[in-house]
Amino acid sequence: MLQPKKTKYRKPHRWRIKWVAVRWSSIAFWDYAIKAVTRWFITSRQIESARRAMVRYIKRWWKIWIRVFPDKAYTKKPLEVPMGWGKWSVEMYRAPVKPGRVLFEMTWVSPEVAREAFTLASYKLPVKTKILID
Numbered sequence: 001m002l003q004p005k006k007t008k009y010r011k012p013h014r015w016r017i018k019w020v021a022v023r024w025s026s027i028a029f030w031d032y033a034i035k036a037v038t039r040w041f042i043t044s045r046q047i048e049s050a051r052r053a054m055v056r057y058i059k060r061w062w063k064i065w066i067r068v069f070p071d072k073a074y075t076k077k078p079l080e081v082p083m084g085w086g087k088w089s090v091e092m093y094r095a096p097v098k099p100g101r102v103l104f105e106m107t108w109v110s111p112e113v114a115r116e117a118f119t120l121a122s123y124k125l126p127v128k129t130k131i132l133i134d
Contacts, residue, residue, distance in 0.1 A: 001044040003093045004071050011075055011087050017041075021098040027134050029065050030107035032114035034121060037128040041094040042103075044070040050104070050121035057117045058109055065105040070095040097127055 017039045027033045047068060054064060076091035097103070104121065106114050111133050122129040 001048060002066075002070050003044055004069075007071070007073065010073065011090065012073055017096045017098055019098065021100040024067060024102055025100040027102065027105060027132055028067075030063065030105040031134045032107070032109075032111065032118070033067075033102045033105045033132040033134075034118040035130045035132055036097045036101045036103055036125075037099055037130050039096075039098050040127045041072070041074075042068060042070065042097050042125060042127065043074075043092055043094050045092070046125055047095070050124040053120040053124055054104070054106070054117040057120050058106075058113055061108050063107045067102045067105060068095045068097065072096060102132075103129070 021036075025035070047066065047070065051064065051066065055062070070093040072094050073090045074092050074094050075087050075089060077088045081088075103125070104118070106117065109117070114133070115131055118129070118131045
């Protein structure tokens, strides 16, 4: 799973995802990309699941570039614990995704194969997505 090696603060404050993505909103490296249309958080498990779905479909001749990284810690209290007593331990890491953010890029495949692979990956993600073909 993806997670940062070192963070400045172990337990961050809660914050909101505002506006739309200006940086990381266009295809930078390869020929095909999948872009987020709605805003939400993507966990490291969801990123890995989408990557595996793409790799399983396109088999061998491919190059995938992951453009999101889960670097925001998410804390959670255990079940059946009373309210209070401060903030609990880090449960997982998430990546905040704004509308317009490119999530994955791909090359060395045909447009039809890329479109189908991105469709399979979009089923694994909690945001609505759009496929870009350069």
